[in-house]
Amino acid sequence: MEVPSLLINSRFLLLIGMVGVATLLSSCQTKDSVNVYFTPKEPIITFTQLKQTQSGLTWTTPKQWKENYSHTKRIVTFVIDDSTQVTVTRFEGRTGSLIANVNRWRGQLKLGPTRKSRLKYYVSYETFNRKKFTVVKLRGPRKQKPRQGLITAFAKHNNDTWFIKLSGPNRTVLRQRRQFMEFVSNVQFH
Amino acid sequence: MFNSIKSSLKKVIKAMASLKITVLLLISLFLLVIMVTLAQVDLGIYYATQRYLNSFAIYWAPNKGLLVPIFPGGYTIGTLLFFNLVAALATRIWLKPKSYGLWLIHMGLLSLLIGSGITSFKAAESQLAFSEGESKYYSESTREIELVVIDTSGETKDAVISFPEALLKEGSELSHNTLPFTITLNSYSTNSTLENKATPGIQNGYGQHISSRPLPIFTQDDARNIATAIVSIDSDNYKDKLLLTTGLEATQVIQVYDTPYRIELRHKRYYVLYSIQLIDFQRKLYPGTEIPHSFSSKIKLNNKKTGEERDVLIYMNHPFRYEGKTYFQASYGENETLSVLQVVENPGWLFPYISSTLISLGLLIHFLQMLIARLKKDQNHA
Structure with a gap:
């Protein structure tokens, strides 16, 4: 039996047409619309925490110190004032002998090299969180204006050596010494 | 007044049902497929698909900020083909026993076009990357x-x-x-x-x-x-x-x-309303080689709403289907402790199956009808 197409087909046309248009309209709506929904709470990861996770070292930044990550070879730099800063660096493998490092830092302060027998005047050892740190304290020449100074604490962890160095005018270095050692005592290696 | 609108509409529908339009659109589609295939070399699959198929027109940019449409995009061709087919069904292919097969074939083609429209607009692909022990309730x-x-x-x-x-x-x-x-x-x-x-x-x-x-x-x-x-x-x-x-x-x-x-x-x-935890990722190699034999992720599904908690193993060609999403093993990382699952959600996934069934059934009916008619004709001649 032949069914007249006119009635059935026009209804069919309308139905199919509506399906097609509805598909188009519903999809256009979702692409540009702002969605609001609720999710379980997620932990907040600050930039500092992220840097700490990436570097393998956790620290607490003292209030007056300002973090700076612009130096690519350093883990972090803390700016205390225009001329005083604390730098944290990590070197893999061998990093030279103690005397070589001390003389390198002496050179930075415009001092001549020293002998191994005189290291006891500059070097001390501290243990924080079961980690042994070598602490080197140096002052620049008296005639230097302003006289410069530095304190470096370094420790080995796994295959890396971590250097934490406070440097700047000796007067500020001495003023920051306690806070610096407190900072060193709080760092934790992952 | 009403009659004149009706007759003009009929004229429009008749014009839309033109076979010439069908041929032109199919040639355009053919050219579009060639263009998108070639474009994949420079643009990759995602951007080539976006620019050529998921668009109303393909543009030429002679200057910065100036876009000149030079060819219809996938949306335009698909939409025109859809209405061309609907118009053809409404005007040419009558619903009578002799053309049931043809009707089914055309219905199959229509459902294929609707399905591809839904897939194009509504399907979402994302990835779920998690480490062993980690639980997630969203993919990205x-x-x-x-x-x-x-x-x-x-x-x-x-x-x-x-x-x-x-x-x-x-x-x-x-x-x-x-x-x-x-x-x-x-x-x-x-x-x-x-x-x-x-x-x-x-x-x-x-x-x-x-x-x-x-x-x-x-x-x-x-x-x-x-x-x-x-x-x-x-x-x-x-x-x-x-x-x-x-x-x-x-x-x-x-x-x-x-x-x-x-x-x-x-x-x-x-986001989903359940969580998936990666229990274990395994990569097996062919003995004595570095060639992977299989990847698998053992996951724990936890749906607090339904109280469902079960382990599922996802491995190559054995995805996990749950609440409209399909999870495929896609990649891995971090010394084989991280697994990456491809998550596909496609509300139009059923349409190709419906379409294939309708077209197959339509072709079968149509050829059987033709065969019977031919046999009857031969018998009459004899």
């Missing part, structure tokens, strides 16, 4: 970006206001009636590189330490772009400027009217 798009403002003042839940990528354009202003501030996009780059250098004018958040430089979009399928935006936040009692990027997982929180808000630019997330 690898391409699409969203800017989210999260009100974290709730005790157990965060309220997320998500602005889709379509709204992220330089100069656009984003606001919502639940937010006490507006966000203006001073700049937006789909791809950029990050540098350890402060962004000028930024006093808050990680923009104090890093800055971004725009890069051309990486179109390769395995490349990941780093989207960045510099936004100004403006309310009666709070003004700020922040750098947002998908390249860092760090969170930035601002306090407006005593309410803490997280502001993030991130890969679009697809």
